[in-house]
Amino acid sequence: MDKEQIIKAGKIAQEVKVYARSIIKKDMLLLEIANKIEEKIFELGGEPAFPTNLSINEIAAHYTPTYDDDTKASGLLKVDLGVQVNGWVADTAFSLDLENSDENKKLIEAAEDGLKAAEKILSSKATLSQIGEAIETAINKKGFNPVSNLSGHSMEEYDLHAGITIPNVKNNATSELGEGLFAIEPFATSGTGRIYDGKPSGIYQLVSGKSIRNPNSREILEYITDYYSTLPFASRWLVEEFGTKALIALKQLEQNENVLQFNQLVESSKAKVAQAENTFIIEKDKVIKTSE
Numbered sequence: 001m002d003k004e005q006i007i008k009a010g011k012i013a014q015e016v017k018v019y020a021r022s023i024i025k026k027d028m029l030l031l032e033i034a035n036k037i038e039e040k041i042f043e044l045g046g047e048p049a050f051p052t053n054l055s056i057n058e059i060a061a062h063y064t065p066t067y068d069d070d071t072k073a074s075g076l077l078k079v080d081l082g083v084q085v086n087g088w089v090a091d092t093a094f095s096l097d098l099e100n101s102d103e104n105k106k107l108i109e110a111a112e113d114g115l116k117a118a119e120k121i122l123s124s125k126a127t128l129s130q131i132g133e134a135i136e137t138a139i140n141k142k143g144f145n146p147v148s149n150l151s152g153h154s155m156e157e158y159d160l161h162a163g164i165t166i167p168n169v170k171n172n173a174t175s176e177l178g179e180g181l182f183a184i185e186p187f188a189t190s191g192t193g194r195i196y197d198g199k200p201s202g203i204y205q206l207v208s209g210k211s212i213r214n215p216n217s218r219e220i221l222e223y224i225t226d227y228y229s230t231l232p233f234a235s236r237w238l239v240e241e242f243g244t245k246a247l248i249a250l251k252q253l254e255q256n257e258n259v260l261q262f263n264q265l266v267e268s269s270k271a272k273v274a275q276a277e278n279t280f281i282i283e284k285d286k287v288i289k290t291s292e
């Protein structure tokens with residue numbers, strides 16, 4: 001683990017969060033928000049660790065604007081952003097109420113309470129069950145449900161979901177968290193608290209470097225490998241670089257199983273969802289929050 005790079009990524013993420021909160025207004029194009037956030041990350045010396053997720057209302061996660069997206073910011077907006085420095089990631093999210101709704105505000109508080117409750121007991125010795133229970137209890141206390149099939153996760157170099165998942169509900173996992181780099185991310189909803197796979201998101205990830213004959217696809221595969229490695233990327237990033245021929249290449253790369261595309265994640269009762277997230281370095285006797 002490269003602590004120096006992790007701390008640097010976290011500091012940039014903090015600053016970008018403050019910036020994002022200051023610029024986002026109702027009816028702003030999501031495309032403009034994503035571009036501004038990602039430009040800010042570059043300006044501060046980092047790179048986006050994944051496409052900025054701007055998910056509205058019942059979409060819990062994995063909405064990122066396409067290159068020609070005309071969706072405007074509204075409702076309960078989750079802003080989930082990632083910064084990487086040499087492959088080391090800060091993964092952080094917050095939610096905004098853009099319609100002056102009491103329910104939205106309460107949902108946002110519930111997600112933040114869940115994160116705070118986890119933080120309070122966070123240590124290398126905390127069990128996954130204890131963390132999940134703390135999150136669930138805090139969210140229930142506000143009258144809502146946690147999303148049970150979305151979880152926090154461990155991270156490694158160029159690896160956003162490195163194997164350990166941290167449940168947002170009480171569970172039977174008695175194993176201790178241990179040391180490492182972790183993102184904790186409770187989601188609170190007024191619905192049943194299950195999400196399902198929605199439409200394709202335009203968020204992709206490299207899974208295999210196996211050869212592909214088409215020269216256009218091969219060029220794009222090389223670019224993906226060089227610039228994003230195994231971290232998620234957006235179709236719009238490739239359209240910016242190569243024009244819309246990148247979309248044809250992505251389709252072929254998907255068919256050839258070089259890349260996989262994530263789906264949008266939608267709450268199953270179409271109820272609103274709020275999210276809060278921060279990244280933590282867990283050491284034997286110490287916890288460092290990198291992204292707040």
Ligand code: MN
Nearest residue numbers: 080091092093
């Ligand atoms: Mn995130």
Ligand code: MN
Nearest residue numbers: 091183185277
């Ligand atoms: Mn995450």
